[in-house]
Amino acid sequence: MDSQHPPSPDSEQQTTSRKRRGIGRIGWAVLGTVFFGSLLLIGILPRLSQRSELQAAVKEASTIPSVDVITPRRAAATTNLELPGSVVPLNQTTIYARSTGYLRRWYADIGDRVRAGQLLAEIDSPDTDQQVLQAKAELAQAQANILQSRASLAKSVSDLKQARANLLIARQSWERWQVLVKQGAVPQQDADTKYATYQANLASVEAAQNTVNSDSANVKAAQASAYASQANFQRNTVLQSYKKVTAPFSGIITARNVNTGVLITAGSGNSNTSSSTSNTSLYTIAAYDTLDVNVNVPQSSSGILETGQTAQITVRELPQRVFRGKVVRTSNAIDPNTRTLLTQLEIQNSDGVLRPGMYASVKFAINRTNAPFVIPDSALVVNAGGTQVATITKDQTVHYQKVAVGRDYGTEVEITSGLTGNESLIATPTVDETEGLRVQPIAQTK
Structure with a gap:
């Protein structure tokens, strides 16, 4: 016996509803898949393109160094120009003997600070002393000759005056006798005698005038001789004063080349304190109050330095001191051997801490309009x-x-x-x- 029953209308409706629901789910899935696929294509494709371009650029860049x-x-508009320099004395000289003789005594040695006019040494020069005495005697003789010549001139002038007076009397007598001759009171011979006397007095006046002229010339010659004797005496007196050697200016003695008893020849000193071999100087003296610093400026920088420009100067031995110098002069010519311009700066050294010959560092501050x-x-x-x-x-x-x-x-x-x-x-x-x-x-x- 068949136990199956025919489907009811309700069951068929449920089956149809289930089928429609399944078809709807599939459609929505398909649509979602398509939508998300489109989004992926839109985002990935440009990235893939960019990646390929980047890889091409990297490949190309890898071939370019x-x-x-x-x-x-x-x-900077302001820069420093630092150059080496050398400290030198502003005034330095060697002292020569101007009087011949033996060195009697010296009073200053190396390192001594001396004043202008201070006595440094004395020279015993008897020859110069005798020359002074002789020149003095010659001057006295010349002055005596002037007095004698003037006395002779005065006598000649007096004789000339007397001769002129006699000439005047003789002329007047002759003129009177001429009148008497014309009147017939006296003979012509007496008138001629008066005329001869007049002529004799005229000659006496001329002779007296010549004597006056001669005596006047003798006076002038005696005066000239006295002037020469005076000059010679003064010259020897000055040479005698050179027996005392003095400092020409204030400074420090840097060299002494003489010793007591050495023979000194005028114009030279002594190179050896134990011999009499002549040299060129007795002393060397240098002024320390004001010093110069010599700097060789390269040719490339020579055009930017000006007279009056200041600079900072330092020395290694005085690290805490900075000295200020001023450009006072340049050689105004480039040395063809070193291609540098010699520049001198002046620096005050009143305390004497700087010494000539020191190595210095000079720093210039340079302003550049077109750096x-x-x-x-x-x-x-x-x-x-x-x-x-x-x-x-x-x-x-x-x-x-x-x-x-x-x-x-x-x-x-x-x-x-x-x-x-x-x-x-x-x-x-x-x-x-x-x-x-x-x-x-x-x-x-x-």
């Missing part, structure tokens, strides 16, 4: 083309630019011409960076 680049910087550029010395290329730097052009290729180098600071150098300041320079160019090579610049971090 990379270089570190720098930009030149402007140097140069500064680059590392590693950026320079020196070859047959001159001094150059490797620049990077706008199309990232290498171009070598000629430059002029100024001061060298060791790790950096100044560039005085050839750069504008906007260039990109290869920090350390090598032989591989040839002209026109395409490179990849990388800014160097400080």
Whole structure:
């Protein structure tokens, strides 16, 4: 017996509902799959494209060399120029003997500080003393000759006056006798006698005048001789004064070349204290209150120094002291052997701590209206083309630019011409960076 029953309408409805529900779930799944697939395609494809482009760029970049680049910087408007110098005395001289004789005594030795006019040594010079006495006697004789000549001149003048008086009387007598002759009171012979007397007195006047002229000339000659004797006496007196050797100015004795008893010849000293061999000086004296510092300024910097410019001066032995010097003069010519300009600075040394011959360091403060550029010395290329730097052009290729180098600071150098300041320079160019090579610049971090 069959136990199955035919399906009821309710069961068929449930079956149809289940089928529709299954179909709906599948559709929604398919739609979701399509939607998410579209999103994946939209996001992945551009990334894949970018990745391929990046890989191509990396591949291309791997074939272009990379270089570190720098930009030149402007140097400071004020810079220091430090140069070696030598301390020299402003006034230094050697002292010579002007009187011949034996050195009686010396009063100053090396290292002694002396004043102007201070007695340094005495020379025993009997010959000079005798010459002074002789010149004095000659002067006295010349002065006596002047007195004698003047006395003779006075007598001659008196005789001339007497002769002129006699001439006047003789002339008047002759003129009277001429009148008497015309009147017939006296004979002509008496008148002729008066005329002869007149002529004799006229000759006496002329002779007396000549005597006066001669005596006047003798007086002038005696005066000239006295002047010569006076000059000779003064000359020998001055030479006698040179027996005492004095300091020409205040300073310090730096050398003594004589000793007691040494024979001194005028115009020379003694080179050996134990012999009489002549030399050129007795003493050497140097003034210490004001000193000069000689500096050899390089030709490249000679144009920026001016007279009156100040500088700081230091010496190694006095590390805590800074002296101020002033440029007072230059040689105004470049030494062709060293290509430097000799410059002298004046420095006050009232306390005497500085000594001539010291090595000094002179620092000038230089103001520059157009300061140069500064680059590392590693950026320079020196070859047959001159001094150059490797620049990077706008199309990232290498171009070598000629430059002029100024001061060298060791790790950096100044560039005085050839750069504008906007260039990109290869920090350390090598032989591989040839002209026109395409490179990849990388800014160097400080």
